Amino acid sequence: MATSPSDPGNRFDIAPQLAQEPIVPAAYRAAIAELQEFVSADGANLIVRTATERSLELDLDLAGVECIDCVLPADILAEIVNDRLHERLGPDVQIQLYDSRATMLQDPQEEN
Numbered sequence: 467m468a469t470s471p472s473d474p475g476n477r478f479d480i481a482p483q484l485a486q487e488p489i490v491p492a493a494y495r496a497a498i499a500e501l502q503e504f505v506s507a508d509g510a511n512l513i514v515r516t517a518t519e520r521s522l523e524l525d526l527d528l529a530g531v532e533c534i535d536c537v538l539p540a541d542i543l544a545e546i547v548n549d550r551l552h553e554r555l556g557p558d559v560q561i562q563l564y565d566s567r568a569t570m571l572q573d574p575q576e577e578n
Contacts, residue, residue, distance in 0.1 A: 490517045497554035498524075501547055508537045521560040522551065528566060540568035 490498065494517055502512050509531040515523035524547070531537055538546070544563045551561050 488514050488517045490514055491519055493555060494522060497551050498522075500554075501550060504546075505537075505543075508533070510537055515564065520558065521562075522555070523562045524564065526563060526565040534567075540565040544568075 498512060498514065505512055505526065509528075511527040511530060513525040513527050515525050517523070526543070528534065528537065537543070544565065547563050548561050551559065
């Protein structure tokens with residue numbers, strides 16, 4: 467896991483294609499950790515792609531998954547991720563989950 471030099475408690479994986487590690491706002495850490503625990507039960511991993519005070523982008527890493535059919539379908543997982551993050555972070559935070567099984571799954575609130 468990557469750690470920000472300015473915040474040793476900022477321990478979340480980042481997308482390997484990114485040149486610079488994102489700083490994860492403190493308010494997001496517990497919410498991401500809760501979801502990480504949820505997806506890791508199937509061997510998946512959440513990777514922070516970008517994080518700002520108004521948005522959060524996550525990659526779903528399936529490299530450690532032994533049974534891909536055991537992981538919740540992409541649309542259902544995206545809904546759970548969005549719901550839980552909005553409960554913790556508020557409805558104004560835009561959330562995007564990138565899942566290799568589907569195209570980018572955007573925050574359903576953006577469609578309204």
